Amino acid sequence: EIVLTQSPGTLSLSPGERATLSCRASQRLTSSYLAWYQQKPGQAPSLLIYVSSYRATGVPDRFSGSGSGTDFTLTISRLEPEDFAVYYCQQYGSSPYTFGQGTKLEIK
Amino acid sequence: EVQLLESGGGLVQPGGSLRLSCAASGFTLSTYAMSWVRQAPGKGLEWVAGISGTGATTNFGDSVKGRFTISKDDSKNTLFLQMNSLRAEDTAVYYCARDGYNFVPFDYWGQGILVTVSS
DSSP, rough: OOOOEEOOSSSEEESSOEEEEEEEEEEOOOOOOOEEEEETSOOOOOEEEEEHHHHHHHTTTEOOOOOTTTTEEEEEEEEOOGGSSEEEEEEEESOOOOOOOOEEEOOO | OOOEEOOOOOOOTTTTOOEEEEEESOOOGGSSSSEEEETTTSOEEEEEEEEEESOOOEEEETTTTTTTTEEEEETTTTEEEEEEEEEEGOOEEEEEEEOOSTTTEEEEEEOEEEEEEOO
């Protein structure tokens, strides 16, 4: 099983700032099958990024993903108030699919 | 419009069984892989099980292997999760999710259904 470790656990920033979230895999990911999801309280997760760097339909371009191998990054260029949420990375190239433990992005 | 609607959750005693359903609309279930993902209260996401579009292939997370089964009825466009030998640690909100095309993972999710395992 591939273990994903996200850092930091909590990130405190202000609107307008840049956010950088990290996801590290315990082994190299097949074809960079790494996704990022956003989850707000009481809601289902929502897909943001797939195959490491492709934005899902309707996702604003302030969200970007990068990385390959074992190290991946989600960047939010300028935080909007609605971006404060929990973010999860997920690998889906190898069963069992696994998620990271999440990064909570909170307002400073 | 794609929609996924879970049902069948509730309170069950340890050792009991429960079957969750996920009614899909806006697309044909037989042409997409599907998964169940759960989230324990205040915790992160855990992939539970997946099934291919044809239904020929199923996979399970280690924590539920041998206790849970995933199936679907394409004629009713409905996905199922049969949960047996339930434990307290199975308490969670269970989501069904659609696996998209072209290497897109879970592009649509249901609203989730709560399963509580307690005596």
